[in-house]
Amino acid sequence: MAKYTPPFTLSNKTLTLVAKISESIGRLTVQQEQAKLLRLRKVNRMKTVQGSLAIEGSTLTQQQITAILDGKRVIAPPKEVQEAHNAINSYATITQWHPTTESHLLNAHLQMMTGLVKDAGMYRQDGVGVMSGEHVVHMAPQAERVPKLMAELLDWLETCDVHPLVASSVFHYEFEFIHPFSDGNGRIGRLWQTLILSKWHEVFINIPVESMVFQHQEDYYAAIRQSTQKSDSAPFIEFMLQMIFDAITEAKSAGSEGLSDGLNEGLKLSPIDNVIMTLMEQDCYITNTQLAEQSGKSQSTIERRIKRLKDAGLIKRIGAKKTGYWQLNH
Template structure:
């Protein structure tokens, strides 16, 4: 039995989310017929890859990731194209790995970071700090401690009887805290959580939780900081379970064909708010974020988040400068 147990407490919210997710997974399994699974697999792989890389600063759009999946060449920074190819290959290989196997973890990192860092597939040999702007917000454990810390964490994962939904969140947080690699820790944490969940229920291979995390990126980092401050990963567990639950709800509500796809936003479910935003922009192409906020009774931050998603899906486009430019709506929405 493992000697190390990561520190975490189980709140009522965590237990409630575990129950709700389990219920929704059952509905999703019944709903998603094989034809729909095949159709959504490519879409969700695109959203997973784009979301996870965007958290790390990639500027590639959903259309560009789709083009790469189709084997097409795109015009983009070479490093970002390499990151996308690597991520696609890594998620494609997910099924052959076991979550508690250290060799598999290192092999996944080697594939994820191929051509991007010299020590791909190896634990870091130097100290590392997590920065927020110019401020160090987390000083990771010394490099010489990393192999032992990761061995203990993997042993805990192998023998733990904690529910996989919770165990996957705990592992994700602990990997971020240890920061075992010189680069790619965020990508690997999200990848390995997906792997752990997929071993519990294979439907998680087709649920783009990473895309949901990207939409709430600030809260993702906040949950990590809160967990570190409290020496308890409960805040991160709560956050990630909420993202998983929201991603499943979105998958449950994604229609086979909503008439707005045309290869641009296939798999993207437009919320009622999205439709109102598009309607207002269509009627007034010079409308501002503040005006949208006032019209819809939503915060500017909420409007900005939905605008960002609609832009990445290719449904709307900003032409010109922020103050003097205007909106262009895709023809399929007019």
């Protein structure tokens, strides 16, 4: 009987991104000596956990996640604190798992969802639909098909000769399509893609791709929907590779700028940060598009730097997105 192969095509954009990421990750591995990686590991782990949980609706801030990482108590909904503890433990365990071993996948779900669902560590026993607001956007396969579908997917991952960047993205999409668990599919899918990538380059354990996905959350779900409509995961592959490339670019920037834990030691401003804040001082109603035009940087770069400045408490958005204004706190 023919083995299952997920349907996907490789676009020119995908092939270009694979080449660019491969080149960038090689440079990152060489440039960032172990001391820098150790120094950045904590803040990157915080970003990874906060980003992945925020996609699922968690309201915990980066400061709160950092406090939990440090073993401190935080005032927050108990469920969200439990989610954070579970995610921190799961990412701390990631090097002990192998991506094609089913028992490791079930163990990861057990760690990620302990105290949150009754069937942690087990495939779902009921039908499930993926909701967007009040609308069902995806009906997952019947529960009785899940063990076979997951066995086929894990077997494909183990035997395929596809580049890890593409294979990890295909797996991520197929995993979300199957929706094997009653809850926690999003965070496990993102965790497992990081695991697959870390077997290719260990440095991926310290690159917070999940944080980048959170910044483009609507596009993440749109890419999943487009792939389902086309019966081809190409849109999702392209999206995830772009997020991975952007996350690597930011990680390289953080290393070269000497960023340390910005929550405790302050953010070292880059030249573009100073330009952004100067432009905001001159016009507090300036938009991201105008900032990009006047600084000569891409809008995605502007959005990343603004988020970093906001997290560091240097700028604050007052009012609505369209009618509000910027307040500087330096």
